[in-house]
Amino acid sequence: MTMPFSLPLTTLANAVPPVRVLPNNADGFQEIFFRTNGQTDSAVWTDGLFMLTFWFSTFFFVLLMGLLVYWCIIYRRRPGVPQKISPSHNTPLEILWTVVPSSGMLVIFFLGFQGYMDKLVPASGALQLEVTGFKWDWKVSYPDGTQTGQTVTLGGRNDIKVHALPEDTEVSLRLLSNDVIHAFWIPDFRMKMDVFPNRYTGYGFRTPVLGPEDDHPEGRYRDHWVFCAEYCGDLHSEMAAVLRVMPRADYEQWLKDQGSSGDPVIDGKRVYSSMCATCHTVNGAKNIGPSWMNLYGSTREFEDGTSQIADDNYIRESILNPNAKIVKGFQPQMTSYQGVINDTDIANVIAYMKSISEHVEQPAEGEGEGEAPASETDAEGEG
Amino acid sequence: MTTAETTHDHHDEGSYLTPKYGVMGTIWDWMTTVDHKKIGVMYLFAVLFMFFLGGVAALAVRLELLEPVRVAADGTITGQLFGPANPESIATGNNIFNRLFTLHGAIMVFMFIIPSVPAALGNFFLPLMLGAKDVAFPRLNLFSWYIYVVGSLFGVFSIILGGVDTGWTFYTPYSTTTDADHWRVLLMVLAAFVLGFSSILTGLNFIVTTHKLRAPGMGWFDMPLFIWAIYATSIIQVLATPVIGITLLLLIFERLFKVGIFDPALGGDPVLYQHFFWFYSHPVVYVMILPGMGIISEILSVHARKHIFGYRAIAFSSLGIAAVSFIVWGHHMFTAMGELASTIFSALTFLVAIPTAIKMFNWIATLYKGSIAINTPMLYALSFLFLFSIGGLTGLPLGALATDLHLHDSYFVVAHFHYTMMGGTVIAFLGGIHHWWPKMFGRMYNERAGMIGCVLVFIGFNLTFMTQFFLGTQGMPRRYASYIDEFQTLHVLSTYGSWILLAGFLVHLFNFIHSLVAGPKAPPNPWGGLTLEWETESPPIEHNFHHEVLVQHGPYDFDTVVPPHCDEREFPLPETPASH
Ligand code: HEM
Ligand SMILES: [Cu+2]
Ligand SMILES: [Cu+2]
Numbered sequence: 034m035t036m037p038f039s040l041p042l043t044t045l046a047n048a049v050p051p052v053r054v055l056p057n058n059a060d061g062f063q064e065i066f067f068r069t070n071g072q073t074d075s076a077v078w079t080d081g082l083f084m085l086t087f088w089f090s091t092f093f094f095v096l097l098m099g100l101l102v103y104w105c106i107i108y109r110r111r112p113g114v115p116q117k118i119s120p121s122h123n124t125p126l127e128i129l130w131t132v133v134p135s136s137g138m139l140v141i142f143f144l145g146f147q148g149y150m151d152k153l154v155p156a157s158g159a160l161q162l163e164v165t166g167f168k169w170d171w172k173v174s175y176p177d178g179t180q181t182g183q184t185v186t187l188g189g190r191n192d193i194k195v196h197a198l199p200e201d202t203e204v205s206l207r208l209l210s211n212d213v214i215h216a217f218w219i220p221d222f223r224m225k226m227d228v229f230p231n232r233y234t235g236y237g238f239r240t241p242v243l244g245p246e247d248d249h250p251e252g253r254y255r256d257h258w259v260f261c262a263e264y265c266g267d268l269h270s271e272m273a274a275v276l277r278v279m280p281r282a283d284y285e286q287w288l289k290d291q292g293s294s295g296d297p298v299i300d301g302k303r304v305y306s307s308m309c310a311t312c313h314t315v316n317g318a319k320n321i322g323p324s325w326m327n328l329y330g331s332t333r334e335f336e337d338g339t340s341q342i343a344d345d346n347y348i349r350e351s352i353l354n355p356n357a358k359i360v361k362g363f364q365p366q367m368t369s370y371q372g373v374i375n376d377t378d379i380a381n382v383i384a385y386m387k388s389i390s391e392h393v394e395q396p397a398e399g400e401g402e403g404e405a406p407a408s409e410t411d412a413e414g415e416g
Numbered sequence: 417m418t419t420a421e422t423t424h425d426h427h428d429e430g431s432y433l434t435p436k437y438g439v440m441g442t443i444w445d446w447m448t449t450v451d452h453k454k455i456g457v458m459y460l461f462a463v464l465f466m467f468f469l470g471g472v473a474a475l476a477v478r479l480e481l482l483e484p485v486r487v488a489a490d491g492t493i494t495g496q497l498f499g500p501a502n503p504e505s506i507a508t509g510n511n512i513f514n515r516l517f518t519l520h521g522a523i524m525v526f527m528f529i530i531p532s533v534p535a536a537l538g539n540f541f542l543p544l545m546l547g548a549k550d551v552a553f554p555r556l557n558l559f560s561w562y563i564y565v566v567g568s569l570f571g572v573f574s575i576i577l578g579g580v581d582t583g584w585t586f587y588t589p590y591s592t593t594t595d596a597d598h599w600r601v602l603l604m605v606l607a608a609f610v611l612g613f614s615s616i617l618t619g620l621n622f623i624v625t626t627h628k629l630r631a632p633g634m635g636w637f638d639m640p641l642f643i644w645a646i647y648a649t650s651i652i653q654v655l656a657t658p659v660i661g662i663t664l665l666l667l668i669f670e671r672l673f674k675v676g677i678f679d680p681a682l683g684g685d686p687v688l689y690q691h692f693f694w695f696y697s698h699p700v701v702y703v704m705i706l707p708g709m710g711i712i713s714e715i716l717s718v719h720a721r722k723h724i725f726g727y728r729a730i731a732f733s734s735l736g737i738a739a740v741s742f743i744v745w746g747h748h749m750f751t752a753m754g755e756l757a758s759t760i761f762s763a764l765t766f767l768v769a770i771p772t773a774i775k776m777f778n779w780i781a782t783l784y785k786g787s788i789a790i791n792t793p794m795l796y797a798l799s800f801l802f803l804f805s806i807g808g809l810t811g812l813p814l815g816a817l818a819t820d821l822h823l824h825d826s827y828f829v830v831a832h833f834h835y836t837m838m839g840g841t842v843i844a845f846l847g848g849i850h851h852w853w854p855k856m857f858g859r860m861y862n863e864r865a866g867m868i869g870c871v872l873v874f875i876g877f878n879l880t881f882m883t884q885f886f887l888g889t890q891g892m893p894r895r896y897a898s899y900i901d902e903f904q905t906l907h908v909l910s911t912y913g914s915w916i917l918l919a920g921f922l923v924h925l926f927n928f929i930h931s932l933v934a935g936p937k938a939p940p941n942p943w944g945g946l947t948l949e950w951e952t953e954s955p956p957i958e959h960n961f962h963h964e965v966l967v968q969h970g971p972y973d974f975d976t977v978v979p980p981h982c983d984e985r986e987f988p989l990p991e992t993p994a995s996h
Binding site for chain 1: 485486488489491504505507511514581583589593596597685687720721722723725729751752762769770773777778781784786787788790798801802805806812813816817818819820821822826885886891895896897898900901902972974975985986989991
């Protein structure tokens with residue numbers, strides 16, 4: 034991302050003075066366009082540029098449309114009345130209307146570039162989050178390895194995942210996809226980047242400072258939506274999450290709450306809701322993938338006519354090389370979680386599955402982690 | 417103007433529409449015709465049919481977005497229009513939605529808007545306006561039409577087999593992996609590939625025609641601006657379309673043989689695909705808009721009876737746009753590229769805005785001191801100026817990097833490109849159809865109904881798409897089957913707008929049918945135009961002109977020339993003749 038020539042410009046962009054960003058102080062046209070003002074310094078700056086462009090455009094639009102309407106009225110055709118003689122070109126006028134808008138556009142270009150550098154270049158010492166996009170959710174890992182699985186109901190939707198951030202902190206996102214292209218858009222921060230399977234992308238921002246306006250019954254926080262902005266298939270429109278900015282102390286407590294509980298079943302359930310719940314239910318209903326209820330220890334019938342008992346190794350293979358065996362009635366829709374999920378979490382997921390299945394007394398060959406059978410070679414293209 | 421008496425008169429020669437054989441014979445005559453007018457009319461009906469298909473899909477998409485899709489705690493699904501009655505998951509319904517917007521986009525872009533103005537109106541009027549008997553390669557012209565039909569059939573066949581859910585952009589690796597067990601994606605990509613050939617051949621034909629078949633006395637700067645626009649368009653078509661052809665072919669190879677060019681799982685690079693794709697698809701947005709701009713130049717000057725203001729500026733800006741359009745493709749990928757590339761492409765993008773702005777000023781200045789008739793073509797031209805200005809100006813925040821990172825792939829983009837493609841090209845196309853309708857079919861349409869249709873389209877359009885600018889700035893991503901509660905009001909308004917649009921189109925449809933069946937006969941030159949197509953009969957005779965055409969005045973000399981076939985009392989000349 035960083036290029037040598039960006040260095041002097043970084044200083045320029047950082048010259049923007051820090052502002053205390055309120056949850057909403059937008060009014061007039063800015064409120065009509067955005068509802069609320071941008072929630073980071075650089076987002077506030079972007080709004081400024083947007084509104085500048087808006088007024089620049091409005092000036093020319095009103096001028097042109099005013100002339101259009103006025104002339105259509107006074108020069109409307111009257112039977113038998115000819116048009117008046119008028120020049121068919123006018124060089125000074127044409128130069129004027131080329132140069133003036135062009136200079137305006139030059140300014141807009143330059144400001145756009147300046148705000149761009151400000152958004153891209155993360156401050157040093159920023160809190161680094163690893164964001165993995167996969168069909169159809171975001172996995173956010175904190176520097177200590179914590180991942181989130183907490184969900185809330187928001188905007189009319191259940192199961193919106195919450196990722197906490199400390200207030201007034203520089204944050205840097207490192208983005209990677211596990212399958213197709215996604216895009217990580219935080220509308221309140223006026224920023225997005227595409228998320229690719231074969232390269233890191235990313236951006237940085239400074240979280241807002243909270244105040245009494247942000248007090249809720251459950252504590253002080255401010256929520257910011259995240260949407261996937263690059264089309265990625267069936268549940269593209271469901272690939273939403275919330276960044277919850279909170280005071281640092283609350284944030285640290287929250288991180289602690291997300292850590293291992295010591296109980297594999299509880300930890301496995303957390304993995305389930307953070308990574309698997311988009312496609313698998315635990316109540317027996319069919320979704321994009323089979324339900325996990327009573328899955329463990331049951332006999333699985335596959336599309337190719339074979340069958341197998343769902344033991345530890347089968348579960349592990351289904352996570353790491355999901356298209357090796359496709360259960361009857363399903364599509365090869367799941368992508369490999371190789372590199373996304375670690376061995377501890379696989380074990381936790383298996384424990385959780387056992388806890389919601391009746392056939393757990395089925396023989397399991399040890400805990401199964403030693404002789405990982407998953408082969409990453411074949412069937413990859415089927416995805 | 418014109419005309420030197422030549423050897424003999426063909427006054428008994430019938431119009432090109434007069435059937436010469438029985439029913440079957442007439443059908444065969446049309447299917448094998450090399451007459452550019454008949455081919456133009458066949459294109460017109462073909463693209464309007466595609467517009468209808470794409471429009472139905474658009475209305476379905478809007479209908480689904482009337483209500484957000486919700487899954488209650490007990491698993492019941494509300495707000496989902498498509499899919500099985502009691503779906504296990506919302507994925508099934510969303511998948512249908514995704515196929516609908518892909519179908520809409522792919523049809524509108526590849527099968528409707530790219531061929532619309534050039535292939536339909538261009539075919540009919542380019543030779544007429546040049547004073548020629550036909551295009552340079554009439555058989556090739558018919559061949560292009562058949563390629564178009566074959567390509568469209570591939571597309572329709574793919575839809576019948578279930579359609580594709582890739583989006584019209586076919587971004588990899590989604591497009592190389594989705595529907596892996598079926599070949600309808602291949603079929604759709606193949607359709608776009610085949611349609612490209614039709615586009616290339618038509619472009620080639622028009623370039624040669626413009627160079628070689630101008631009537632004696634018509635220099636380059638005596639050409640109507642519509643010809644300039646079609647000429648610039650043809651250059652882009654010939655130069656850019658092969659790139660998409662190769663890209664789509666590579667995509668097909670990637671799916672079939674897993675060669676690993678675009679799919680990272682095979683070692684390819686998805687951004688490479690985006691570069692290839694937009695290297696064609698940006699220039700092609702000017703294939704869509706330039707012919708529309710040409711129509712507007714004609715309508716404004718004829719119906720305001722004014723010399724077009726800044727003829728050369730408009731002609732050269734068409735060529736300028738064509739040239740610059742090849743070096744701005746990266747503005748579709750600011751969220752996917754590095755800093756240096758993004759900065760360069762952002763700067764170049766503002767460069768392409770300048771010739772467009774110049775045209776806008778010239779058109780408005782053309783109205784000054786005119787004799788402005790308010791009729792359907794003029795209302796459409798004025799709507800164009802209004803809507804296309806908005807489309808162009810909203811391109812500024814998309815070209816500026818800081819704002820684009822927010823607006824990219826949001827509804828703001830959807831609104832922006834509908835204001836340019838639909839508010840620009842489709843509105844100009846409709847204006848052009850009304851303007852040239854009497855010439856093409858020899859019948860007048862009902863002016864009042866035409867104006868009512870235009871007003872409905874204008875209102876419906878703005879309601880449908882103005883709301884989408886606000887949706888975009890507020891955070892609504894595009895290609896979403898559902899949304900959070902906050903967005904519903906604007907979505908509902910937008911959907912209502914699409915119904916008003918539909919009403920406007922239906923008014924036009926009935927007006928056209930009524931005109932064909934019972935419209936009064938059109939005079940040769942109902943609007944008092946000075947370009948050559950108004951010299952001949954309405955509809956034109958089979959060989960276009962009775963006499964060999966000799967050009968003696970410019971296309972916009974309204975101040976000095978009484979239009980052919982026109983009454984001087986109806987189209988009086990100004991008192992003091994212009995001196996220029
Ligand atoms: C009848 C009026 C129209 C309506 C109501 C309409 C509506 C829509 C809607 C709702 C979308 C989907 C936006 C999304 O979910 O991302 C869309 C996409 C699109 N429309 Fe239209 N549209 C209309 C006419 C047109 C016309 C005339 C054209 C071009 C000539 C056009 C070109 C497109 C394209 C290229 C897309 C992008 C498809 C994609 O995202 O893959 N539309 N339109
Ligand atoms: Cu997505
Ligand atoms: Cu472009």
